[in-house]
Amino acid sequence: MLGYVVKILSVCTGNVCRSPFAEQFLQAELGLVSPRQFRVSSAGTHALVGHGIDQGSALLLKESGFEAIAFAARQVSSELLEESDLILTMTREQRAWLLRQSPRILKRVFTVREFARALNYVVKHAGASVPRGADPATVSYRWAEICRQASFYRSDGGDLDDVVDPYRSSKEVYMQMYDELVPALDIIVSFEEWASNTAV
Numbered sequence: 001m002l003g004y005v006v007k008i009l010s011v012c013t014g015n016v017c018r019s020p021f022a023e024q025f026l027q028a029e030l031g032l033v034s035p036r037q038f039r040v041s042s043a044g045t046h047a048l049v050g051h052g053i054d055q056g057s058a059l060l061l062k063e064s065g066f067e068a069i070a071f072a073a074r075q076v077s078s079e080l081l082e083e084s085d086l087i088l089t090m091t092r093e094q095r096a097w098l099l100r101q102s103p104r105i106l107k108r109v110f111t112v113r114e115f116a117r118a119l120n121y122v123v124k125h126a127g128a129s130v131p132r133g134a135d136p137a138t139v140s141y142r143w144a145e146i147c148r149q150a151s152f153y154r155s156d157g158g159d160l161d162d163v164v165d166p167y168r169s170s171k172e173v174y175m176q177m178y179d180e181l182v183p184a185l186d187i188i189v190s191f192e193e194w195a196s197n198t199a200v
Contacts, residue, residue: 015044
């Protein structure tokens with residue numbers, strides 16, 4: 001069973017604001033849709049190693065209905081990148097940075113907003129070919145296939161591909177982060193809800 005777990009890695013700069021928010025949001029929501037099928041984690045390109053989740057992000061999680069769990073920031077590593085099935089960065093710059101570290105991850109790394117947009121294209125244009133079902137083998141195969149197909153639907157969204165960094169900023173900037181990030185996360189969760197349900 002554990003061999004079928006889909007590993008998603010969320011990456012930002014310090015690994016205290018955006019990426020842990022995305023990690024805990026996706027882990028909770030995907031865990032409800034497909035229990036024990038996803039392992040979501042996070043790391044930073046220039047991590048504040050050992051720091052807990054930023055208070056502003058923790059508050060937004062709580063306001064969204066999630067309780068921030070124990071967390072310690074960590075630096076991204078080649079091992080983390082290689083073992084991840086899907087890597088979601090918060091900005092184009094972070095995506096480029098990761099690719100310089102490990103070019104082999106090209107088909108598995110996207111900004112989170114870029115991936116959500118590509119996912120919509122996949123469902124619209126190739127939805128009939130998406131492997132559907134809730135059993136572990138299908139979930140594992142589905143996400144490998146989705147990453148492959150999403151790479152064909154990449155498009156340059158410019159600044160719309162980035163999520164603002166709210167670290168040590170005002171409440172308004174944290175809300176901007178939320179407004180840019182959560183719709184993309186919702187698309188990912190909604191896709192798994194649709195794909196895991198085989199009912200017509």
